[in-house]
Amino acid sequence: MKSQGTKRNTLLVCILATVLVSGCSSKKEDFNPFAGLTRDQFQPHIKANGLKIFIYRAHLKMDKAAAYRSYAKLKSNKKQKKKAKSDRREIELAWIKQVELGLTKTLAMNKFCRDGYIELDRLIESNRGEIRGECIDGASAQDHQKYGHSS
Secondary structure: OOOHHHHHHHHHHHHHHHHHHHHHHOOOOOOOOOOOOEEEEEEEEEOOOOOEEEEEEEEEOOOHHHHHHHHHHHHHHOOOOOOHHHHHHHHHHHHHHHHHHHHHHHHHHHOOOOOOEEEEEEEEOOOEEEEEEEEOOOOOHHHHHHHOOOO
C-alpha cells in the first residue's frame, strides 16, 4: 500500500507533466497581417576606422487605407472584433513589430552585426519605417571584403 507522501508525489508529478505537455502543445500562432505586403531595404556602411553602421527601411506596398482593410479582413476571419480605435492602435503596433522583425531577420540572414547593435535612431510611421543602428562588433577583413567601406 502506498503512503500518503508517495500518493501526493505521484499526483504532483502527473499534474506537472500535464502542464508541461499542454504548454508545449499550445504553440502560439504566428499572426502577421503584413506578410507579403512590405518591401524592405538594408544599407550597410563600414567607415574607414572599422565602424559598422546601417539603415534599415521598410515600406508598405499598398496605401494605408488598403492596409487597414486587409488587416480588418484578416481579423474578422479570426472572429476577433474590436472597436475601430483599438483596431487602429493594434495595426500600428503590428506595423512596428513588422519593421523590427524585418530588421531582426535581415541581420540574422546577412550577419552584418554579429554581436548585436545599438539603435541610433528610429522613425516609424503608418506606412513606412526606418531604423538606424551601429554594430557592437567592428568590421573584420571579411566584412570589408563583402561590404567595402564608405567614407
